[in-house]
Amino acid sequence: MIGKIQDILNGLGIDTYCIRETRSWSAEGFFVKKNLDLKRRTTLTDYQVSVYCISEKDGERFTGDSTVPVYPGMDDEELKRTLKSAYHAASFVRNPYYPLPEGKKETPVSSESGFAGMPLEKCMMRVAEILYASDVCEDVFVNSAEIFAVKKIRRVVNSRGVDVSWETFEVNGEYVIQCITPNDVETHHRFAMREPDEAAFRADVEHALRQTRDRAQATQPAPGGTYTVILSGENVNTLVSYYVDRASAGMIYQRYSDYEVGKAVQGESVRGDALTIRLKAAEPYDSQGIALTDRTLLENGVVRTIQGGARMAHYLGIEPTGEYRWIEVPTGSAAFSEMKKRPCLHVVLFSDFQMDSMTGCFGGEIRLAYLYDGTDIKRITGGSLNGSILKAQENMTFSRERYRSAAYEGPFAVAIPDVTVAGISAS
Amino acid sequence: MKAKSSPYIRAVRPLLEKLLADLKQRYPYASVLASDCREKIYRVNRRLSDINGSGMLSARGFVVKVFDGTYWSEHSFNEITEDTIPDILRQIAETSAISEGAFPEGIGQNEYTLPEEEETVFQGSTECVKDPEETDDDEILARMEEIRDRGLAFSEKILDCIVQINWNHTSKLFLSPKKDLEQNILWTTGMTVAAAAKGQEIKSSFRTASLLGGMEIMDQLDADMEKAAGTTLELLDSLPIEAGEYDCVCDPEVTGMIVHEAFGHGVEMDMFVKKRALAEKYIGRYVASPLVTMHDGAAALAQTGTYFFDDEGIMAHDTVVIDRGILRTGISDYQSARILGTEPTGNGRRESYRRKAYTRMTNTWFEGGTDSVEDMIASIDYGFLLEEPSSGMEDPKNWGIQCMVSIAREIRDGRLTGRIFSPIVLTGYVPDLLKSISMMSPDPQLSGSGFCGKGYKEWVKVSDGGPYIKARIRLG
Incomplete structure (x- = not known):
């Protein structure tokens, strides 16, 4: 199909293009309590074709682009009409000129995942087996689960010689844990694994069961006020995503961020931990076919890399790094147990923790928290947290304990002083 | 004019009929859904413009669903020819054949009974005034740039203005032993955003427009840019709110988010099947003020959640969920209704042919009341008028x-003092909030600019809204 698309592009005189092919296969299981409710399988091939129109006016060069989906069932006539229409649209888009990444045909990269040797249905069932292995209590149990085992082979071909392909395996999904006593509550959990790390997943499930039991016993909201708040797990990743976003060429070019290499972005007098963030090449290439390598984004609170694809990098006059989805943060300075010795509110579950990279505001409704007053621990539910990373960033302390997820490896917890919490009356 | 049917679906229909005939020989029940979703997203801001024909919903493909007498199985694919039909049959056969021997210990399967269908043949298309596929990209971009420029000229403090238009034309064909349904739906949404900087903080305000139709939406966007720019400048002086419970007036968009997030997700009956929704225990009981009547329905009115039949071949409904404060019923997909012994309400929706169908909302709203907005504001000693919802998250289990x-x-x-507080988190207990509603304005307004997720995925287009309401709400 890629050859056919290239032939038609050539016939239309479209000499600047990028074709992305994704072939994917999945086995999916939808479980309600301990019953499989639906079995699914998918077999898909998708293409996205970006066409570029380079123009010149008054001595200034422009690049217009437009992307269209192309489907396996398209005949030559529809394909030609679709690509011609995309080029027509691109001719009206006048963005500053930028070149596509240059490259050559590279050897396809096979996945070395432990899932690679197993049929997808077996991968899905193996993860279900681990999930349900810990489901042994009558009062706290797996309410429902969705498990997707997915194999993908991606290929990117462009008009400047890039021709790369790579294979990935992932088992991802979500599960809901319910505890029926003393209160009937549930907690929602997502997972994604590229390796069959059974021990880690089993530990996650057991942790989720314990958390849900705690939520069932929590009835009191936090008294309203200002707290040292501890965030943990995936919420730490969400919080530090602020810096990843702000160091993106796209935000900088649009003037939403003033980050530049060498800028100290956590403030002038960091009293907590100065952040280091590394971009990890979890896949060999990004969606434009740019080879990814591990890079340091922030080092001790100072910007070391501005990350971006071909267009934004060209606009800023920097090297295109490609676009990353996985970060690593080094170990912090405090033991998690030390963090909890001072009065604090450790929020472990939100309904939806949000970090707004534009305003710097973070917050959400509290589903489960532990209130430490130095001696006692109270389980808390209800109320909301509303903070600003711009106010907090000089005083954040990260834990020595580690946490790993599909897109993050780094400190398990972060302590943030002086965060406002709105308490509520119990319902 | 009517939204056109898909030439591709017309061309492959004989193959789909052959596939269905083969499936019927192998299984007690089978269905085939074909979907061809075309869309285009136009976006301009201060420095860049984009035209993208490959959005989140763009997809063309098929899903077969079979019932083997006890269990359901599905296979999604996106290529069909005479030559690929045997492979499609093999794929669904292998999926259907996965038996309990392959399951983890202690895991079984949910058992169902044979679907019952009535003979139904249907063909329908929505209407539009200005067909986007017949409107030149140049004309659309030029109009959007004009709107953007008016926003940028509003004040030197405006950092950026964004104008976005998104049209979506989806054609579907549903075939089963007794059903032959075809629909063509066209909706368009638009958004204007203005942004300004306050140190490292980027403050922004937006206006949205949505309709079941085409490029006539541009007339609605014309007046919005200056309003968004004006509000953005106000936000530069916004203050953090002191947490507490306040008398509030919610504008129709905030009402819509409360309707959708706080209550709508809680009456999705696939959650009843899993015992994940508190609402199941409250059918026939007061859950809201007697002023409140709530609807959900793809057939109820013309907005972005409108369609003629759902992704399981059930014709669209207008469901009265809350009738004068009393919870009457939930909304349901077909498979959940079979388990619960209820009637499906035409709410079985897929993100695309690639995904499973779940119970999903469509157009969801509160009916209007009799109070004026001025009277609502005048009735408050100290409180807030809430505007511009940005996101929400459901909690069907605990409300x-x-x-x-x-x-x-x-x-x-x-009186409005002119002071603005931002950002705001609304929290509380759903029935407390709904029972506190004491005033409602006459005319409900619906907005379909956003998408609805199920948890953190499965995005579908919906609309929601209602009138201005006065309620007691905890803000933080």
Whole structure:
């Protein structure tokens, strides 16, 4: 199909293009309590074709682009009409000129995942087996689960010689844990694994069961006020995503961020931990076919890399790094147990923790928290947290304990002083 | 004019009929859904413009669903020819054949009974005034740039203005032993955003427009840019709110988010099947003020959640969920209704042919009341007028609320003071909030600019809204 698309592009005189092919296969299981409710399988091939129109006016060069989906069932006539229409649209888009990444045909990269040797249905069932292995209590149990085992082979071909392909395996999904006593509550959990790390997943499930039991016993909201708040797990990743976003060429070019290499972005007098963030090449290439390598984004609170694809990098006059989805943060300075010795509110579950990279505001409704007053621990539910990373960033302390997820490896917890919490009356 | 049918679906229809005939020989029940979703997204801001024909919903493909007498199985694919039909049959056969021997210990399967269908043949298309596929990209971009420029000219403090238009034309064909349904739906949404910087903070305000139709939406966007720019400048002086419970007036968009997030998700009956929804225990009981009547329905009105039949071949409904404060029923997909022994309500929706169908909302709203907005504000000693919802998260199990709102306008002694507080988190207990509703304006307004997720995925287009409401709400 890629050859056919290239032939038609050539016939239309479209000499600047990028074709992305994704072939994917999945086995999916939808479980309600301990019953499989639906079995699914998918077999898909998708293409996205970006066409570029380079123009010149008054001595200034422009690049217009437009992307269209192309489907396996398209005949030559529809394909030609679709690509011609995309080029027509691109001719009206006048963005500053930028070149596509240059490259050559590279050897396809096979996945070395432990899932690679197993049929997808077996991968899905193996993860279900681990999930349900810990489901042994009558009062706290797996309410429902969705498990997707997915194999993908991606290929990117462009008009400047890039021709790369790579294979990935992932088992991802979500599960809901319910505890029926003393209160009937549930907690929602997502997972994604590229390796069959059974021990880690089993530990996650057991942790989720314990958390849900705690939520069932929590009835009191936090008294309203200002707290040292501890965030943990995936919420730490969400919080530090602020810096990843702000160091993106796209935000900088649009003037939403003033980050530049060498800028100290956590403030002038960091009293907590100065952040280091590394971009990890979890896949060999990004969606434009740019080879990814591990890079340091922030080092001790100072910007070391501005990350971006071909267009934004060209606009800023920097090297295109490609676009990353996985970060690593080094170990912090405090033991998690030390963090909890001072009065604090450790929020472990939100309904939806949000970090707004534009305003710097973070917050959400509290589903489960532990209130430490130095001696006692109270389980808390209800109320909301509303903070600003711009106010907090000089005083954040990260834990020595580690946490790993599909897109993050780094400190398990972060302590943030002086965060406002709105308490509520119990319902 | 009517939204056109898909030439591709017309061309492959004989192959789909052959596939269905083969499936019928192998299984007691089978269905085939074909979907061809075309869309285009136009976006301009200060420095860049884009035209993208490959959005989140763009997809063309098929899903077969079979019932083997006890269990359901599905296979999604996106290529069909005479030559690929045997492979499609093999794929669904292998999936259907996965038996309990392959399952983890202690895991079984949910058992179902044979679907019952009535003979139905249907063909329908929505209407539009200005067909986007017949409107030149140049004309659309030029109009959007004009709107953007008016926003940028509003004040030197405006950092950026964004104008976005998104049209979506989806054609579907559903075939089963007794059903032959075809629909063509065209909706368009638009958004204007203005942004300004306050140090490292980027403050922004937006206006949205949506309709079941085409490029006639541009007329609605014309007046919005200056309003968004004006509010953005106000936000530069916004203050953090003191947490507490306040008398609030919610504008129709905030009402819509409360309707959708706080209550709508809680009456999705696939959650009843899993015992994940508190609402199941409250059928026939007061859950809201007697002023409140709530609907959900793809057939109820013309907005972005409108369609003629759902992704399981059930014709669209207009379901009265809450009738004068009393919870009457939930909304349901077909498979959940079979388990619960209820009637499906035409709410079985897929993100695309690639995904499973779930119970999903469509157009969801509160009916209007009799109060004026002026009277609502005048009735408040100290409180807030809430505007510009940004996101929310459901909690069907415990009826907790989390809604994020950008603007709370201060009301003191029955008047707006001009002071703005931002950002705001709405929290609380759903029935408490709904029972506290004491005033409602006459005319419900619906907005279909956003998408609805199920948890953190499965995005579908919906609309929601209602009138201005006065309620007691905890803000933080």
